[in-house]
Amino acid sequence: DAGVTQSPTHLIKTRGQQVTLRCSPKSGHDTVSWYQQALGQGPQFIFQYYEEEERQRGNFPDRFSGHQFPNYSSELNVNALLLGDSALYLCASSPTGFEAYEQYFGPGTRLTVT
Amino acid sequence: QQQVKQSPQSLIVQKGGISIINCAYENTAFDYFPWYQQFPGKGPALLIAIRPDVSEKKEGRFTISFNKSAKQFSLHIMDSQPGDSATYFCAASMLPNEKLTFGTGTRLTIIP
Numbered sequence: 001d002a003g004v005t006q007s008p009t010h011l012i013k014t015r016g017q018q019v020t021l022r023c024s025p026k027s028g029h030d031t032v033s034w035y036q037q038a039l040g041q042g043p044q045f046i047f048q049y050y051e052e053e054e055r056q057r058g059n060f061p062d063r064f065s066g067h068q069f070p071n072y073s074s075e076l077n078v079n080a081l082l083l084g085d086s087a088l089y090l091c092a093s094s095p096t097g098f099e100a101y102e103q104y105f106g107p108g109t110r111l112t113v114t
Numbered sequence: 115q116q117q118v119k120q121s122p123q124s125l126i127v128q129k130g131g132i133s134i135i136n137c138a139y140e141n142t143a144f145d146y147f148p149w150y151q152q153f154p155g156k157g158p159a160l161l162i163a164i165r166p167d168v169s170e171k172k173e174g175r176f177t178i179s180f181n182k183s184a185k186q187f188s189l190h191i192m193d194s195q196p197g198d199s200a201t202y203f204c205a206a207s208m209l210p211n212e213k214l215t216f217g218t219g220t221r222l223t224i225i226p
Contacts, residue, residue: 004157031211040204042120042216043158056213090157092214100210101146101165105157 002027003095004106012112013081020031021109025093031055032074033103035090043090049074050096061108086113098112117185118206120217127224135220137204140150140185144206148214149178152201161202162189194224 005024013019014112025032031050035043046056049068068074078085088110092103119138121126137147146165150158164171164178164187171178177190191198204217 006157033213035214040219042205042219043214045213045215048211048213050211055211058213094211096211101150101207102160102163103214104160105150107155107157110155 001058004091004104006089006091006106006109007043008109009107010110012114013082014114015081018077018079019081019111021078021089021091021111022073023076023091023106024073025091026104028039029093029095029104030072031094031096031100032068032072033080033094034076035086035092035105036060037108039087046076079108081113083113086111090109118215118217120204122220123218124221125223127194127222129194129196129224129226131194131224132191133194133198133222133224134188135202135204135222136186136188137217138184138186138203139206141206141208142185143208144215145209146207147178147180147187147206150203150205150216151177152203152219158203182223191222194222196226198223199221205209 033048034046037043088108146186148163
């Protein structure tokens with residue numbers, strides 16, 4: 001059973017560019033959340049997708065947008081990159097259900113903005 | 115009110131000893147408290163989690179102690195091993211599939 005997968009592993013972009021990160025959830029999971037983890041910090045919630053809709057959003061600007069596909073995979077897009085966007089971007093998946101609290105993280109995509 | 119405060123920032127424990135990491139929260143609506151383990155260059159891995167209806171949960175060498183009245187919870191690692199050296203994060207959420215609010219992390223080092 002494959003866990004959460006993310007691509008690419010590493011990415012280097014220039015300030016002002018746009019980037020797309022991809023995530024495939026764990027088998028049987030239909031909810032995908034994205035988190036940003038700056039160096040030495042805990043992950044910060046960006047947004048969550050369920051049934052191809054953004055269900056929750058954290059305190060991130062509109063430059064951060066996402067999408068969920070019918071197969072539950074998801075993309076995170078960041079426009080007009082800033083140096084401060086350099087971080088590890090984590091995708092987490094979870095099932096839907098009354099007791100569905102557990103979120104499982106992928107290995108992350110390390111984004112460096114120069 | 116959404117914060118989760120974690121301490122200590124770093125911890126050094128001898129092999130075979132007990133590692134204890136503490137977290138405190140403000141929001142009484144939090145209903146789920148997981149601990150994650152993260153190795154360098156990897157994503158966080160779910161270690162153990164607890165709901166407020168119990169005061170303790172044990173899985174192998176890992177135990178969560180939960181004090182609802184004090185709004186605190188802690189992770190105890192018994193018989194700590196060098197392979198336990200990692201960064202540990204506590205977190206909290208309010209509802210199923212709700213966003214996780216993370217603590218700032220504790221870098222644990224187990225020395226021989």
